[in-house]
Amino acid sequence: MGRAFLLLLSVVSFVSGIFAGVPVRAESVLIYLEADDCQKCHVQEIRDIESRGGLHKTAVTCLDCHVEHPPRGTEAIPECTRCHEPEKNSHYTVGNCRGCHPAHRPRDIEFSGTSRVTPACASCHPHQGKQLEDYPSAHTLLDCTECHSRHGEFFRCQECHDPHTPDMVYEDCLGCHKPHMPSKVAYDNFVPSRFCAGCHPAETEQLAQSPTKHRDLLCVYCHKDQHKRIPQCVTCHRMPHNQAFHEKFPDCNACHGGPHALQK
Ligand code: HEC
Ligand code: HEC
Ligand code: HEC
Ligand code: HEC
Ligand code: HEC
Ligand code: HEC
Numbered sequence: 001m002g003r004a005f006l007l008l009l010s011v012v013s014f015v016s017g018i019f020a021g022v023p024v025r026a027e028s029v030l031i032y033l034e035a036d037d038c039q040k041c042h043v044q045e046i047r048d049i050e051s052r053g054g055l056h057k058t059a060v061t062c063l064d065c066h067v068e069h070p071p072r073g074t075e076a077i078p079e080c081t082r083c084h085e086p087e088k089n090s091h092y093t094v095g096n097c098r099g100c101h102p103a104h105r106p107r108d109i110e111f112s113g114t115s116r117v118t119p120a121c122a123s124c125h126p127h128q129g130k131q132l133e134d135y136p137s138a139h140t141l142l143d144c145t146e147c148h149s150r151h152g153e154f155f156r157c158q159e160c161h162d163p164h165t166p167d168m169v170y171e172d173c174l175g176c177h178k179p180h181m182p183s184k185v186a187y188d189n190f191v192p193s194r195f196c197a198g199c200h201p202a203e204t205e206q207l208a209q210s211p212t213k214h215r216d217l218l219c220v221y222c223h224k225d226q227h228k229r230i231p232q233c234v235t236c237h238r239m240p241h242n243q244a245f246h247e248k249f250p251d252c253n254a255c256h257g258g259p260h261a262l263q264k
């Protein structure tokens, strides 16, 4: 790259051990630096960019970012937003870019340099961020990285919680809870009744003892879709007896013993 620029380079007793060329004395010299020159003194940075630079290796050069060199000027280190303009992408408004992206290995994202990543994550994943906000739960208070310690990966629920019954696996948890709205329990029509049993032993026991066809139904056949939803007998059975009978005896359970301990 032929672009050269003017620098006042101060090399203070630094160089002698590092490159075997001409020793440079501890005084200021006015010189032109080119991209090829950097490697003479900055081995590590060159290596980083060479191996892990990504688009910072191919789309820009050292000199596009480092437009000045110490001790001259104030722009030896560039602001990321000089090129990644905040107006163009909400992600570029989050600040503390270098807390996650090492400048010379920008895809080697590391979260250890940041205290709270949620706003940065939500800048690209607004849906998950909004879900956590719209359904307040204990998870809303956690930083995204508590569960996503590396980008694209996640911890399974059991890393932090005991299952309700010993045989539950991770996929079962997702059958009732969504990670970003865990307290809204919703499920499909096939959840096995043994998963409810851990918390509702009485109803489970009663139903198992019932001699009627209710015994063959899944809990979720009657308690559909959402936890705590209670059905009415008449939703499924309409009015099975004649009208006068129902008017006289409005409470089905008085004769039938309730949905779980059902009697004919
Ligand atoms: C002759 C050796 C030498 C060459 C060639 C050289 N540098 Fe440096 N560079 C140094 C030294 C010494 C320092 C530390 C100066 C200081 O801290 O005041 C330094 C510091 C820097 C810094 C840190 C600035 C800061 O404020 O922390 C950057 C960035 C930098 N160099 C970039 C470059 C780039 C880009 C090139 C090639 C265009 C280059 N250097 C070429 C010796 C060199
Ligand atoms: C995309 C912009 C960008 C490019 C390209 C780039 N740098 Fe840097 N460089 C930075 C930033 C930002 C820092 C400050 C890093 C920090 O402190 O976290 C930095 C820091 C440095 C430093 C100071 C020591 C350090 O690691 O903090 C040196 C030396 C340096 N760069 C040399 C180079 C050389 C040589 C090249 C070309 C091979 C280069 N840089 C390419 C942005 C860039
Ligand atoms: C001199 C301009 C310039 C500066 C300063 C700069 N970048 Fe970039 N960066 C680019 C260009 C150009 C690309 C490739 C096109 C694009 O993604 O916009 C790029 C790409 C990236 C990528 C994607 C890398 C890949 O391989 O996919 C990341 C991440 C990134 N920059 C982060 C940063 C961060 C963080 C800083 C500050 C430490 C920074 N950039 C400073 C110009 C710059
Ligand atoms: C909390 C961590 C974090 C912070 C802070 C952060 N980023 Fe990122 N950045 C990421 C993650 C994660 C990705 C996605 C990487 C991927 O897709 O593999 C990313 C991707 C990028 C990309 C790649 C382009 C793209 O759209 O995929 C660029 C450029 C970028 N960030 C620039 C910046 C700039 C500029 C800042 C500061 C204004 C910044 N980042 C702050 C974590 C962060
Ligand atoms: C610059 C934009 C950007 C940032 C910032 C970003 N991501 Fe991503 N993320 C992406 C893209 C793009 C994908 C790939 C999407 C795909 O494959 O459907 C992705 C994928 C993911 C996935 C895996 C999705 C899947 O279906 O496998 C998770 C989990 C994730 N990101 C979490 C996070 C977390 C947590 C953060 C904050 C630390 C974050 N992301 C920051 C852009 C970003
Ligand atoms: C990194 C640890 C972590 C992971 C992974 C995790 N949780 Fe949590 N979760 C917590 C903490 C901390 C709390 C609050 C204290 C508690 O109830 O244990 C919590 C609370 C909950 C609550 C109660 C919510 C409330 O507001 O009362 C539910 C339900 C829950 N988690 C389900 C899950 C499910 C399902 C998964 C997997 C998709 C999961 N958790 C993954 C840490 C985690």
Ligand code: HEC
Pocket: 118, 121, 122, 125, 128, 129, 132, 139, 142, 143, 144, 145, 146, 147, 148, 154, 155, 156, 157, 174, 179, 180
């Ligand atoms: C309590 C743990 C926990 C927290 C906190 C958490 N996530 Fe997740 N997230 C998960 C789990 C577990 C999955 C995987 C779900 C699956 O297997 O389908 C996931 C999946 C994702 C995905 C992939 C797409 C999807 O929705 O399944 C994205 C993107 C994502 N999370 C972003 C975020 C962001 C952004 C934050 C912070 C605002 C965040 N997560 C906070 C546990 C969590």
Ligand code: HEC
Pocket: 157, 158, 161, 162, 163, 164, 168, 169, 170, 172, 173, 174, 175, 176, 177, 185, 187, 191, 195, 196, 227
């Ligand atoms: C059959 C549905 C179902 C399955 C499967 C399920 N949960 Fe739950 N979970 C619930 C219900 C219902 C609650 C109680 C909600 C309430 O109190 O209103 C709950 C509550 C929780 C709580 C809050 C603390 C507590 O014990 O009350 C955590 C944590 C939790 N579940 C984690 C998990 C994990 C981890 C898994 C997978 C191993 C899992 N759940 C599987 C339905 C389920």
Ligand code: HEC
Pocket: 164, 187, 191, 195, 196, 197, 198, 199, 200, 219, 220, 223, 227, 228, 229, 230
């Ligand atoms: C983690 C424990 C847990 C699991 C698993 C669980 N529940 Fe519950 N359930 C509760 C708690 C706690 C209550 C509230 C009890 C109260 O208010 O007295 C409750 C209440 C109910 C109620 C009554 C609501 C009301 O208004 O009285 C129904 C119906 C119910 N659960 C059905 C189910 C079904 C069906 C399953 C399996 C799909 C299930 N539960 C799984 C903990 C659980």
Ligand code: HEC
Pocket: 211, 212, 213, 214, 217, 221, 222, 231, 232, 233, 234, 235, 236, 237, 252, 253, 256, 258, 259, 262, 263, 264
């Ligand atoms: C979600 C639908 C649903 C609800 C709600 C429901 N049932 Fe049933 N019930 C059934 C089904 C399905 C059968 C079996 C019918 C068959 O196989 O012919 C049944 C059978 C019965 C039988 C006959 C049992 C047998 O072994 O022949 C009685 C009596 C009965 N239900 C009463 C009730 C009463 C009383 C309630 C309210 C406390 C109720 N049901 C609520 C679906 C339901």
Ligand code: HEC
Pocket: 193, 196, 197, 200, 203, 204, 207, 214, 217, 218, 219, 220, 221, 222, 223, 230, 231, 232, 233, 253, 258, 259, 260
């Ligand atoms: C045939 C439909 C049906 C089935 C199957 C069923 N329930 Fe119910 N359940 C009801 C109805 C109807 C109520 C409303 C209470 C009433 O009418 O006495 C109820 C009430 C409840 C309640 C609230 C407390 C109570 O006893 O009133 C809980 C908890 C409950 N069911 C749990 C379960 C569990 C766990 C299962 C599976 C083991 C289950 N149910 C199976 C219909 C059913």
Ligand code: HEC
Pocket: 233, 234, 237, 238, 239, 240, 241, 246, 249, 250, 251, 252, 253, 254, 255, 256, 264
């Ligand atoms: C006064 C007592 C009484 C009341 C109240 C009552 N039933 Fe019955 N029900 C019976 C008797 C006894 C039978 C069995 C005789 C028969 O098959 O006609 C029966 C039969 C049934 C059957 C048919 C069982 C089969 O094998 O076909 C259903 C379904 C039923 N009842 C549902 C209900 C519902 C729903 C209600 C409330 C709306 C209700 N019953 C109210 C006494 C009652």
